[in-house]
Amino acid sequence: MDKKLPSEASKFLLTMTSRLTKLFGDVVRYYNAFRGDETIFIDRHAWLEVLKFLKEDQAFAFNYLVDITCVDYMGQKPRFEIVAHLLSFSTMNRLRMKARVPEDDPTIESLSHLWRGANWFEREVYDMFGIVFKNHPDLRRVLLYEEFVGHPLRKDYPLKKSQPLVFLTAPERPEDE
Secondary structure, three states: OEEEOOOOOOHHHHHHHHHHHHHHOOOEEEEEEEOOEEEEEEOHHHHHHHHHHHHHOOOOOOOEEEEEEEEEOOOOOOOEEEEEEEEOOOOOOEEEEEEEEOOOOOEEEOOOOOOOOHHHHHHHHHHHHOOEEEOOOOOOOOOOOOOOOOOOOOOOOOOOOOOOOOOOOOOOOOOOO
8 A cells, every 4th residue: 555645644644544455454555634625545446335335323423425436547546546535523533535447347336326416427427438337226317418429528529529419308298188
């Protein structure tokens, strides 16, 4: 595990990574504290298990999922990085969790049964980047129409790609009685 922490490293982050390593083994790949932003990189196969622990453990109590997003590092392996921002209302600590996802298997476990808000965040990442969230209750496009081809926030998406035209029809009106 690579440890890059400045001298004023967060005691909280050190405690957390130590506990995660003790409980989950070698899933913590890297951690960093820079200007108050604590970040932990973990193996994608431990994504659900580790985040569930961080939510339910009383010492950390990350009970609020602020956001889930994705970064495309085209040309690197693994290509994609899933990022979840967490907040604990009881301790007021913030944490950024990251996991890398390969292009040839762009899947990671869904967090939607831990935090209801993850539903929309994961659908957006699926829509824009094509990352599949396993066990998501309703993984379908949320910003684009179903006939849209591709994922426009991928760095290899063609800028001038044309899309199929979809004609909207007026909703049917109920008959007057």
